Amino acid sequence: MHIRDRIEEQLPEWRERVARLKKDHGNFKIADVTVDQIYGGIRGVPIQVSDISYVDPTEGIRLRGYTIPELIDILPRRRNTEFPIAGGLFYLLMANALPSDEEAYQVEEEWRQYSKVPDYVYDVIRAYPMDTHPMAMFSGAVLALQSTSKFAREYSEGILKADYWKHYLEDSIQLTAKVPHIAAFIYNRKYRDGKMIDSEPDYDWSANFANMIGKGENPEYRDLCRLFFVIHSDHEGGNVSAHASHLVASALSDIYYASSSGLNGLAGPLHGLANQECLRWLLGVLNYFEGVPDPDDLREYLRNELDSGKVIPGYGHAVLRTTDPRFTVQMEFGERHLPEDTVFQLVQRVYGVLPDILKKTGKVKNPWPNVDAINGALQHHYGVKQFDFYTVLFGISRILGFTAHAVWSRALGKPIERPKSLTTGMLEAMTAEHTAPAL
Numbered sequence: 433m434h435i436r437d438r439i440e441e442q443l444p445e446w447r448e449r450v451a452r453l454k455k456d457h458g459n460f461k462i463a464d465v466t467v468d469q470i471y472g473g474i475r476g477v478p479i480q481v482s483d484i485s486y487v488d489p490t491e492g493i494r495l496r497g498y499t500i501p502e503l504i505d506i507l508p509r510r511r512n513t514e515f516p517i518a519g520g521l522f523y524l525l526m527a528n529a530l531p532s533d534e535e536a537y538q539v540e541e542e543w544r545q546y547s548k549v550p551d552y553v554y555d556v557i558r559a560y561p562m563d564t565h566p567m568a569m570f571s572g573a574v575l576a577l578q579s580t581s582k583f584a585r586e587y588s589e590g591i592l593k594a595d596y597w598k599h600y601l602e603d604s605i606q607l608t609a610k611v612p613h614i615a616a617f618i619y620n621r622k623y624r625d626g627k628m629i630d631s632e633p634d635y636d637w638s639a640n641f642a643n644m645i646g647k648g649e650n651p652e653y654r655d656l657c658r659l660f661f662v663i664h665s666d667h668e669g670g671n672v673s674a675h676a677s678h679l680v681a682s683a684l685s686d687i688y689y690a691s692s693s694g695l696n697g698l699a700g701p702l703h704g705l706a707n708q709e710c711l712r713w714l715l716g717v718l719n720y721f722e723g724v725p726d727p728d729d730l731r732e733y734l735r736n737e738l739d740s741g742k743v744i745p746g747y748g749h750a751v752l753r754t755t756d757p758r759f760t761v762q763m764e765f766g767e768r769h770l771p772e773d774t775v776f777q778l779v780q781r782v783y784g785v786l787p788d789i790l791k792k793t794g795k796v797k798n799p800w801p802n803v804d805a806i807n808g809a810l811q812h813h814y815g816v817k818q819f820d821f822y823t824v825l826f827g828i829s830r831i832l833g834f835t836a837h838a839v840w841s842r843a844l845g846k847p848i849e850r851p852k853s854l855t856t857g858m859l860e861a862m863t864a865e866h867t868a869p870a871l
């Protein structure tokens with residue numbers, strides 16, 4: 433069944449559930465908000481509903497209810513490959529149903545059909561100075577596609593609110609179809625002297641990206657792309673990029689505006705850009721020791737880094753309180769395919785000693801690695817050594833999540849977001865008088 437029909441089939445029940453919750457429990461109190469939370473980036477305050485994914489602090493991400501190992505096991509894949517095709521994951525996120533092989537390939541087929549990127553978009557990328565960060569090029573190219581938005585066109589002509597989601601879905605399929613091509617164009621322009629490679633019709637979405645950046649001949653790298661694009665697709669709704677794209681779409685800005693905004697958030701060093709920092713740090717350690725240090729030397733080095741106030745990239749997380757399962761699955765990939773790689777060996781060694789050291793600081797809430805602790809090491813092994821491109825890889829995948837959130841937000845008629853801000857003076861007065869705000 434097509435994603436559209438699958439959503440249509442479920443919508444009455446979803447709308448009924450939401451309406452019932454609002455009607456019967458609209459005044460039910462979920463949380464109080466403290467002054468610390470207001471000043472602290474509204475950390476941990478429940479402010480939205482997302483059924484696409486949920487990050488459990490002790491278990492990690494579940495996408496539509498499935499853990500990462502479960503997804504790898506059950507989503508459709510090509511014969512003789514280790515990891516699922518992205519079309520199946522997109523189907524699951526969007527349609528809230530496990531796809532059959534046929535349904536997953538139907539997405540891949542639609543993607544193939546809509547994959548042609550208009551030439552003017554490539555001109556937009558060419559117009560950026562060469563030293564522009566690839567994330568700015570990526571976001572700019574996605575925004576340049578805005579004029580193709582079916583939703584924006586239909587909205588200006590007048591459509592039913594209940595049908596908004598259908599146009600968002602159409603735009604989402606059209607945008608995601610083009611994303612690997614745009615990213616590959618940026619990669620080739622920046623790092624391969626502009627040498628472009630045509631897409632390969634027999635390849636799936638993920639493998640085709642590998643192919644278009646000149647790495648299609650290595651089946652391991654094609655599989656790494658499949659793995660990477662599945663595990664980075666979503667991390668619930670509150671992280672900066674997902675929230676930015678959700679917020680922008682709540683104004684009924686179309687999927688191109690919303691996804692470009694999400695990418696802009698992902699480009700920040702406290703979010704998606706962290707993975708390039710992590711590889712830089714690993715290479716610095718290897719350089720310092722002229723190889724992989726033994727555990728005692730590494731412990732001493734790490735303690736010194738922490739004592740001098742440095743943060744070790746790739747460790748810690750705002751929500752997770754365990755080893756990120758996205759780290760674990762990539763570790764297993766590394767153990768199978770690149771056990772001799774020195775950067776990978778260092779990742780293993782750091783994992784062996786750093787959590788205990790971080791625990792002993794007494795202040796780091798999560799001493800375990802996040803996904804960034806390994807992402808770059810695997811890419812580096814297969815020759816993708818341009819650190820600043822790593823966030824683009826992340827973005828290719830994350831757009832799958834942005835679009836699923838946006839389609840369901842429109843389908844469930846979510847309103848424009850408008851939280852309230854207060855002044856410092858108001859907070860001072862309230863806390864002095866112990867009065868709750870009259871908002």
Ligand SMILES: CC(C)(COP(=O)(O)OP(=O)(O)OC[C@H]1O[C@@H](n2cnc3c(N)ncnc32)[C@H](O)[C@@H]1OP(=O)(O)O)[C@@H](O)C(=O)NCCC(=O)NCCS
Nearest residue numbers: 706742743744745746747748749750795796797798802804
């Ligand atoms: C991810 C991160 C931003 C989460 O921040 P957070 O929720 O504020 O983390 P915590 O509540 O555990 O922070 C408490 C203290 O531990 C420190 N801490 C957290 N992770 C640390 C790390 N990897 N190395 C050293 N110190 C760390 C914090 O800097 C903070 O110190 P402070 O009280 O002196 O300011 C943080 O762990 C970090 O900077 N990690 C390294 C960068 C990284 O991997 N980013 C990618 C995230 S997906």
